[in-house]
Amino acid sequence: MSHSEAASPLAADTAFRADRARRRFAALRRSDAPHFFDNAAGAQVPDEVVAAMREHLEHRNVQRGGRYDRSRAVDAMILATRRRLAACLGAEGPEEIIFGLNATSLTRIAAEAVRSKLRPGDRVVVTRLDHEANVGPWLRLERHGIEPRWWNVRGDADARLDLDDLETMLREGGVRLVALPYASNISGRIVDVAAAATLARAHGAWTYVDAVHYGPHGPIDARAVGADFLVFSGYKIFGPHMGFLWGRRELLDSLDAVREHFIPATAPYAYEGGTQNFEAIAGMAGALHYLATAEADAPPPPPPAESCDEAGAAAFGAAFHRSMARIRAYEIDLAARLVRAVASTPGATILGDADPGRADGRVPTVSFTVRGRQPAAVVDHLASHGMHARDGHMYAPQLLRAAGFDPDSGVARVSLCHYNTPAEVERLGQALHTL
Ligand SMILES: Cc1ncc(COP(=O)(O)O)c(C=O)c1O
Structure with missing residues (x-):
């Protein structure tokens, strides 16, 4: 040593x-x-991701929503993965988990949905600590009369966001959403998102948190953080190339997401356009299982990909949090x-x-x-x-x-x-x- x-x-x-x-x-x-x-x-x-993707492609590689066993198995696998993810994030239910291509495209989808509730003259706060994925989609709302407000970093030395600066902007009024990072992908700094979310809520603003960089590094309890959205990249959390978004169900259901007219207006389907990458969703469940058992001397067998009841999800989420x-x-x-x-x-x-x-x-x-x-x-x-x-x-x-x-x-x-x-x-x- x-x-x-x-x-x-x-x-x-x-x-x-x-x-x-x-x-x-x-x-x-x-x-x-x-x-x-x-x-x-x-x-x-980890090996669990490769195995889960392979299992999906070999045994379940069909379109979901069909009236035959393999297709039902795809629907069951997606629901089971949603349940596990919801439990790992402290979400209220699987409907709060939205799958997508990556964090960037999910943020664009969310920004477009949020726009349905904004009016010209409303403001959105963006930060200088963020990856562009959580800046550009909010700045684009400017073409609809939404005003961006910049939350600057303080001091060259430690490049931090100061809550007093956010409060000043919130007090000026008109802020409907604060987009901020959980941690900087450059400086590694962790932001006090719970305090920012509390402040924003007190002034009637939603918070959209880019949790991509923090996701692999520690436990997150979405509801305890108090934000309205948290977005993640699966491939940064030891999973395949995909992303997922957690949002408060009541808020998700109140927004107008881009969707086909016959698709329900509610989460998650309103937000999941087209066909998802099913093998990546299966692989993500493998990554969660790995993370929940990362220190095991011998890797325990993964739970069944196609089933996860409420009790099973709660136990899985608790093990994930501990790990x-x-x-x-x-x-x-x-x-x-x-x-x-x-x-x-x-x-x-x-x-x-x-x-x-x-x-x-x-x-x-x-x-x-x-x-x-x-x-x-x-x-x-x-x-x-x-x-x-x-x-x-x-x-x-x-x-x-x-x-x-x-x-x-x-x-x-x-x-x-x-x-x-x-x-x-x-x-x-x-x-x-x-x-
Ligand atoms: C902090 C942060 N946010 C967002 C992204 C974009 O993620 P994705 O590739 O899933 O769109 C990245 C990617 O590097 C990132 O580091």
Whole structure:
């Protein structure tokens, strides 16, 4: 055990078993497996996801809604996955879960539906901390007379959203919706979405939360957060390429989503245009099962894909929450190590909070520049050491500009998750020192 591992604040019996989790990923078992530090762009998938997708394609690959057993099995699998997801997110029921292509397209669908309730002169708040997926669809409402209001980040140093600034805008009146991130995909900063949602609600505004970046890193209880919408990318939570949206049922049902005239006006069907990617939905259930059992010594068999009653869903959701809470605790320690490793690199400037002592306010994502080096060169250097990272503006150029970084050259980003280890962070630190 290295010195930094020995210094872990996690007691041995509470430490997350990353070694067990890693064994479940074919991509991490390979002898030539890289140090995968590009999880914010898309995570690896565990064996359960591959198995669930394969099972679907081999045994259930037909259109839903038919009067024959396989087609009924597709409907049952979709409902069972909705139930499990609803339980994992603390939703009131499966109708609150909407499947889609990805978070970007779901946000466009939601923005169009929200528009049905807005009038010219109404305002929507967008932030400079967000990925463009949660900015563009709201700015487009300007062509219908909806005014955007920018929630700026404060201070170059820690690039944070301050609730007082939101309150000022809310007090000015007219704000109908606040679009904000759960965590920044650049700085890793976690936003106090519960406080923002409470403020917004007190002023009669809805909140639309981009939970894409936070989703893989900790438990979320949708109703407890108090937001109105939370959007996720399945492929960032160890699932296949798809997205899902949680919304408050009473709100979803009151909006006018784009749909065929014979499709019910209620959630989820009003929001799910055309045919969904059924194998991805099956795979997502596999990812949830993996996450709920990530530390098991031997992977337990997945629950039946085509059935999930209320009691089963509740037990599944509770196991998922417990596991995600352990992942979160592990990642706080990992984040502190990561910040320390990058901050000690000669010439490095971290975008956002560079204090490892405040790792509980972030996820293990760190973006930075190194004096005299292009971010692309830094990432090339890491690739030559078998480390997969990323450079660019990561679709959040507003934040780079606001924090005093050049969006054209971008930043280097290292994004970790629960299957990364302190030993990997140590190697990253060594590689950065040989720049
Ligand atoms: C914070 C955040 N929001 C939204 C998106 C867009 O997600 P999707 O590819 O599912 O549309 C991303 C993708 O990188 C992201 O990091």
